[in-house]
Amino acid sequence: MLPQWTLERKRDGQELDSGEIRDFVLSYTRGEIPDYQMSALAMAIYFQGMSPRETADLTLAMMESGSVIDPGRIAGRKVDKHSTGGIGDKVSIPLAPLVAACGATVPMISGRGLGITGGTLDKLESIPGYRTGLGEEEFIRTLERCGCSMIGQTAEIAPADRKLYALRDVTATVPSIPLIVSSILSKKLAEGIDALVLDVKCGSGAFMKSLADARALARTLVDTGRAMGRKISAVITGMEQPLGRAVGNALEIREALDILAGEGPEDVRTLVLALADRMLALAGVGPVDAETKLHDGSALETFRRMVACHGGDPDAPLPRSRRQIPFPAERAGFVSRADAEAIGRACLLLGAGRCRTDDAIDPAVGLSDLKKIGEPVERDEPLCVVHSNGHEDWDLVARLISGAFGIGDGPVDPPPLILEQFEPGEG
């Protein structure tokens, strides 16, 4: 079958066969189908969508384009979490050691940040010595010793996804639900896990701006997991304001350490515990009270052991910026808005993120002590503290921060954190 016939069929809204999808993906990975046919297929999928069966077939083909870790090689109940990405989302960093301390195994493959969205790998690499690039053997050894390991995507895992993702990025075919779902699940299911919890972010600082879009993505993720015989549940969480009080790589590690010590911002702790409960239930571990593991030091100890296994020094000081500049409120009142997207852009300009995949990032910069929606503020009291190494366009950063915050006269309720939940059994 010629590749253009598959293109014609998808263009005309027909359902592609399993073998046809598999052949297309594997031929593309081997370089036998050129980028120009894959980009045309991606655009046709953008317009025509894919059935649940096609999405599962695409995910499977992308997963099988590379090596798949044999679940039998990793002991215990293996469960992971994936987030679609948001501003200040450091949840994975305390969550993985917490769930491991509760008795499950967490083999977590994470990504890097692009645009305003930070990446777990970049945050971890602000810990002096931490290596995210473990090979499969070292990954499995770390899981055996610590119960969790957090690495980056290796060259062997889902090469079709790596190739297709780079292509989608430059051909306006990123926002397509079957393509997003197959990209996420092909990597995650190659980790050899039994169960997966997905945190679908929704709001100004997330990829999915509307609840309807987030809901469609969450439902397709859960359905595709079921079609592939995996236990996947999804949670839609709010991303109108940043998560926690810090945005920036080392700043978020510090906040994650606070959470692991039983402290830190309430919204991060609430979300970490909610996701831990779901992961443990889905993996069939428990009943266990995760919160006690934050207070008795066992989650923090698991994290420190994992950092050491990755070559990092858990006692080394984190990078710190040259200047910390309080950003004062212009008037007194109550914070009515703390726009996640604008705050993400300000951090990007400070050097905390990258515009292109090959940009370098500055681990020390970002914002801390962020005021949250609903909190009272005095005139000249800081809305946040800017951590700068002096490389930014200060006027632009200040305009972004100033525009991100709204201050009203009366108190407002904080926006909801957990919006909806989708269980693997639901239709």
Added chain:
Amino acid sequence: MLPQWTLERKRDGQELDSGEIRDFVLSYTRGEIPDYQMSALAMAIYFQGMSPRETADLTLAMMESGSVIDPGRIAGRKVDKHSTGGIGDKVSIPLAPLVAACGATVPMISGRGLGITGGTLDKLESIPGYRTGLGEEEFIRTLERCGCSMIGQTAEIAPADRKLYALRDVTATVPSIPLIVSSILSKKLAEGIDALVLDVKCGSGAFMKSLADARALARTLVDTGRAMGRKISAVITGMEQPLGRAVGNALEIREALDILAGEGPEDVRTLVLALADRMLALAGVGPVDAETKLHDGSALETFRRMVACHGGDPDAPLPRSRRQIPFPAERAGFVSRADAEAIGRACLLLGAGRCRTDDAIDPAVGLSDLKKIGEPVERDEPLCVVHSNGHEDWDLVARLISGAFGIGDGPVDPPPLILEQFEPGEG
């Protein structure tokens, strides 16, 4: 502006700016925009269409990607005809010298056949010595001496179209009206013509199978011409049965010579005269009775002079196949069907056409003496004569010819030849 932003805008149904279209096309022609972004744009255009203004801008950009013949360099009223291609469509070959003999100038750039559709260049090259590859200077000299010249697309004319057409062929983006229109008009309007008549074929042997599709294409061609300040009219003509009684390269040259001598099949003569009238009117030549130029020998003499200017020998015998095999009717009755597509496929198998652009063709083979719809036939009387050099799968050819013809008990009316006409002034 990044190419992916243009892709996003078209994907989301926005109207692209003139400068944006121009930049995209010219950057693509220079190789600065890769094929994978152009194929994604073509697929987005397939789904979202283009406004008349966008289609005119695309046509203009593709035309200006190469050299455009200065109309001032060619004397007289310059007019051309283009057909969207059909089975047995040899109309251009008698039409160009006829219109030239009537006093207009016909600078005609034609194409090669692909699939079941024959190409004027392939037909002309069955005349011993005829060169279709003249440079611009020789083309203009031939026009001055003969009033017409029929050449192939040069490397200088609309290189964006050559590159994009090859890409569309393998990315399922051929059947898109703005892409078809810009492909046709970018080449034709680079010829330095004042006016153009388009013959949009409709029926089983044509690219446009339905009248609705043919009408949409005809209307867009005329509208785009008007938006670009050119006089373009379009005629929709039937292609349920082949045009004339011969399909095959040398066989069609023979039929064209019959027309130029005032003889030949009635449908070809009718269409040639109708198109000549439209071309002359559009070019502002006349009033002139084109039919007299067929009878007084001046059209034929113009053709012979053009052949000589192209290096051809107008007196040399045309290639002839080794065998001529009459194909008998299985029963007596009236021809009720002579399916153009099946007859085209039979000729392709005989060697008259190509499946791929680099296939060689056999100028001598094809079908002649084709019975037309409505004609009576006796049992064992030939439905056509097969011209073969013995390289075909005879059983398959015979099955195709046999299946192409239907024979009924009562007489039927021949299908209409000219279905609709679109004038430049119409909306």
